[in-house]
Amino acid sequence: MELLKKTNIDFIGMRKISFLASGLMAIIGLIGIIAIARGTANMGIDFSGGTEMQIKFAQPATTQSIRDALAKSGIKEAELQEITGGNQVLVKMHKSTGKSADQVAEALKAGIPGNTFTVESSTEIGPSIGEKLKQDTLVAVALSMLGIILYIAWRFDFKFGVGAVVATMHDVLAMIAVFYVMHREVNILFITAVLTIAGYSLTDTVVVFDRIRENMHKSIKDPMIVIFNKSINETLSRTIITSVTTFLAAVSLFLFGGEVIHDFAFALVVGVVVATYSSIFVASPIVALWEQHAVETKVEAV
């Protein structure tokens, strides 16, 4: 079976549209980063500090009744989120409220009599841990980006390294943009997903770059844009197939993996799509234009 016969699509020619779309995504992503830095995004308590509890009730309990019960005991700033299946609810409080998991349990016991519950999980994190995590995360992201640039620059050349990093940054920003717009929680698992996708996206990009390099040696006379387009088309089938298999795995995590990794799996699904897009529409066009420009200036100089 073959999904794609020999294709001949002018990917580089579509750069106006793709650059516009990617630029827009990147800007939203940057806004998201600013929101994260200022703490106005939907931050997980591992970054902000605070308390999070997953509570399972014996009988159905409405979020309103839980909210009332908590308010009665002076816990007003709790965020409630229903978990699908099994009368479960997630209670999240940021550090400013200063209420502990025990206090929440007491409040619910007093406020909703007759409906027993079990605390499935509870997490309390002090603010200093969150600060340290933020710093560690920044260092981790910076280090992995640096490692990638160095490796690609060594294996290919500097232009490819930059192209790969721009594409990877694009994926990171796009994932942040999606999470920001959908108001999903930014926590350590999200960062993990982002870094994983960064690695995955690079795999995709490297495969295309590899082919470009091969074709550049083969046909020196062809203009850059032709070589790039040809390479992308030649690897298109592989790019799509791998994305499909990884996408299938990620989707099955998203649908069946359970509440704890729901957002994490969602980030992976988004990431796989974005990473595939970027290796075709972002990484190569940047290098192509740069190479083209270099060739043209060289010709002019002669």
Add this chain to the structure above:
Amino acid sequence: MKGYTWRISLIFIFIIASCVYLTPTLVDTLPKWWSGLLPKDKIHLGLDLQGGTHLVMEVETQKAVEGSLDLIATDLEDSLTAQNLRFKKIGRLGGDKVQLTLYDRGSADKVQALVKKKYPDLEALPVFDEGGFVNMQLRINEKEAQVRKDRAVAQALETIRNRIDQFGVSEPVIQREGMNNIVVQLPGIKDPKRAIELIGKTARLEFKLVDETVNAATATVGSIPEDDELLSEKRTDPQTGAVSETPLVVKKKAIITGELLTDAQIRIDSQYNQPYVAIEFNSTGARLFDQVTAANVGKRFAIVLDNNIYSAPVIRERISGGSAQISGSFTEKEAADLAIVLRAGSLPAPVKILQNVTVGPSLGRDSIHKGLMAGLIGVLLVVSFMAMYYKLSGMVANLGMVLNILFLMGALSALGATLTLPGIAAIVLLVGMSVDSNVLIFERIREELRLGKTPHAALDAGYDKAFLTIMDSHVTALITAAVLFQFGTGPVKGFAVSLSLGIIINLFTSLVATKVLFDAFLDRVHVKRLSV
């Protein structure tokens, strides 16, 4: 002879090794002959999968330094008194100094000589006059303070380990993290709240005389004598649960402390059926207790734990023999825990809980179940897709993927790595990614076939040309996985471990394992068309 026998043997060795390492995980009870060098450990499950409590605690090390300065001050008071050197006041000043206020320069010189001999590590600041008195300050330098802080954390770690051992938790993890933090993991713990209270209690036990000359009911912090302090006795009514507080004024200086204990046991009072804790002093403690009780018959002494008075009995007679009892309004569990903390010793400094993650056992089971479910469905989807798209070759890739997972699980088990829920997610993700290398190779083979090469030539060319690409892509993925491993904790680390191991193993399965299958097949069977 194409030299593929060794490759096939290698694959079989790996398969057998993986199965051996996975047996303890998959089999409920190991057969009798399973002994000796054969592995017995199941795959370690993270706390998010088996339930339990993960604590990060900070030892307030500055308090430990202050505590040791307090001790030095007390000790100097005693030494000076013993040598008939008169002083007005000796006490800790701020976080790093001890100040001695003396009456004249003459005694200051003698004191200085004494201090130098007794505490050579302390730095003596120049003596200065103030308000008709002579002030002398001793400072603990940075390095010495650091040594004490370091020792305090090490000691706290040991004490916490002791307490947890006596509390009875299977396979706890107690580790130091960074300068001041201690990480405690208690898998499968039933009553996390009780455990946390037990671990986090400073458990500083002190016996202090009650100052009966002051009326405690009207006393305030400002109105009591300088060497007294205002504490309160908390009593919980066992029927109503109501807490009542009685203030008491006691001497600041403790006559006996918990360090002089050798044993503490829970006992039940036969008359009132009330639990109490029986304590035994060591010889120094017994002598002190004997002296103090003899000198203070008729007075009350307060038994103080972490600045809360447990009880304040009247000394009816001289108590020799070195045993005493702590009674108070506690339940049997509380008394048992008190006995544990007294036996294990006090923490050198208070600890603060920075992070407390508790996962219930049912959520953990649920997570394993759902993770496996997602994995199974993911595998099925990928397998059927590959079989459909690449036919027989797709099945070879699928076999490679199954080997990949088997080896990965085996490696996780052999290395004693911890499997977390994100770790399971990494494995599921690897199902999708692991066929990637084969997809790359197959697409290459298809291209070579289109150029008119024979199946075997196309196969070799496909593997050869894809090799560098596969290496490059794996190395870049490995870079990010390694960074995640370095910086991640708990679940994230589990993810990074699974991911990086999977990437390395994938290199082997895709480049060696699937290739050898093709080679062996094409050598024996003459094929006209490759099913790819």
